[in-house]
Amino acid sequence: MTVLAPDEVDESELRLARKYELWSELPEGYREAAARIASFQALAEVVGVLPFAEWIDRAPDYSRKQMLVAKVQDEVGHGHVTARVAEDLGVPREQVLTDFVEGRTKLLNIFHYGFESWEELGPAALLMNSSAIVQFQALHHGTYLPYTRALRKIEKEESFHYHHAMDMTHQTMVYGSAEQRQRAQEAFEIWLPRLLAYFGPPDSETYRSNPMYKFGLKVRSNDELRQQWLTKIIPVFQELGIHVDPELARFDDERQEWDYASPDWVETKRIIKEGGPRYEQWRSHVAGSLERNAIYREVALARAAA
Amino acid sequence: MKRGGDADVYEVFARFGDDPQEPIRWLGSVRSGDPELAWHAAKEVYTRREDCTLLWVAQRSAMVVSELGDAEALRSPSRLGYRVPAFPGRHRRARTKAAALAASEVSS
DSSP: OOOOOTTOOOTTSHHHHSOBOTTSOOOTTHHHHHHHHHHHHHHHHHHHTHHHHTTGGGOSSHHHHHHHHHHHHHHHHHHHHHHHHHHHTTOOHHHHHHHHHTTSSOOOGGGGOOOSSHHHHHHHHHHHHHHHHHHHHHHTTSSBHHHHHHHHHHHHHHHHHHHHHHHHHHHHHHHSOHHHHHHHHHHHHHHHHHHHHHTOSOOOTTGGGSHHHHTTSSOSOHHHHHHHHHHHHHHHHHHTTOOOOTTTEEEETTTTEEEEOOOOHHHHHHHHHHOOTTHHHHHHHHHHHHHHTHHHHHHHHHHHHO | OEEOOOTTEEEEEEEESSOTTSOOEEEEEEEOSSHHHHHHHHHHHHOSSSOEEEEEEEEGGGOEEOOGGGHHHHOHHHHOGGGSTHHHHHHHHHHHHHHHHHHHHHHO
């Protein structure tokens, strides 16, 4: 497999060359597919922020707290812009949340967890942000322009989150105690398989006939993205002083691709279906927020209608 | 053309950086029950990194926007060929050529 950089995309490839606006004539099934991507991301942005939000009060210094608040606000903003894309395609933003609260939409595996220690945040966030960046760099070449326009804004902010996460990990690895460094090391080992699973199951023989792929809404295959991500992120962790066990991830010079410990797919599926350790907490948090804010939404909508 | 949709959707336009010649860009939209709140929502969502020097919001339902069917009417050079610089040039060359041809006919 040749590993391309995430932004090396041949846009003349037929399925990616034709671009669409909200007002374009869309191929059969395209609208629903684009709405699914946008609403799924809107939910991921809003729920994905909750594990970070609960650490704002516990940030060890003021500037760290400022950066963490900025990150949380950014992610909620990403939720807003992707929800707007979904709304224009016919999925109201309330539905994005109520589908989740009432169990109709499943969460990606990585959003079912929380952080057990401050030292866990840096490595976990670094793994998450780098994988998001690799995904977005590819999706940037997708065919639905309102969505790629939204990504333009999102990518700039993700770059800050990435550097913030790297800085947090660096602080632990350079100035932390042996015990703190150990926690960062463990965080890397716990989160790496989760992120490997986040990219989705290995490519099937037929992934090119997947409608999302044919529409150019999915730009790269799961395995391509996973390889690109490992190429980008593993050296970063090594540079930070994290030991990368070759059993977990190792570059095969001959095949020019990464070997990695296969994630536990059975467990991943179970978590997504039945809920991971913090699923219920995030779900009830969103439910509570929807209920608490109902009156404001009603007033705003009544005012818009007046 | 048609009138834009939902009354609580505001399209967001901004200019970034200090160059006043820089065109104003369309960024996306926000939803709000009130125009001033829409402006604040746009500020919070869309101006988080680059230095924004100008921010406008416009209620989508108050906008008149082109549709697919307007494409032909909007395409100026192909519809109004006589307005492009090459047209008078061609016009002049054709005239010169006709005059030369007439002159050669007279002399022969």
